[in-house]
Amino acid sequence: MLTHQSKLPNPIADSLDITHFIAGNYPSLLPSSHKNEILELLRELHGINYFSLSFGSKPAAAKAQELAMKKKIAVPGLSEKYRKALEFKLKM
Numbered sequence: 001m002l003t004h005q006s007k008l009p010n011p012i013a014d015s016l017d018i019t020h021f022i023a024g025n026y027p028s029l030l031p032s033s034h035k036n037e038i039l040e041l042l043r044e045l046h047g048i049n050y051f052s053l054s055f056g057s058k059p060a061a062a063k064a065q066e067l068a069m070k071k072k073i074a075v076p077g078l079s080e081k082y083r084k085a086l087e088f089k090l091k092m
Contacts, residue, residue, distance in 0.1 A: 001013050002018045002021065007025070008021075015046055016042060016043070016046040019042055019046070066090065069086045069089055069090050070090070072086055073086050073087065073090075
């Protein structure tokens, strides 16, 4: 989550949106001569499922994450938004 008191009216949660925000504030990170290529690579990079990168060779760690999310979903009074986010994560 990215916040900025003077430049952001609302926090930015999406990692690709955060990347675009930073590049917009530091134009040297996105030179016009390579802009299209960089943007395409960023879209591809952010499209990769982090779970497969983080836990691909660690099935026990993946199972532990899954159980932790299921435990959180079962907590009484959990907000609908948070529950849906956890359920989405479980599908991934």
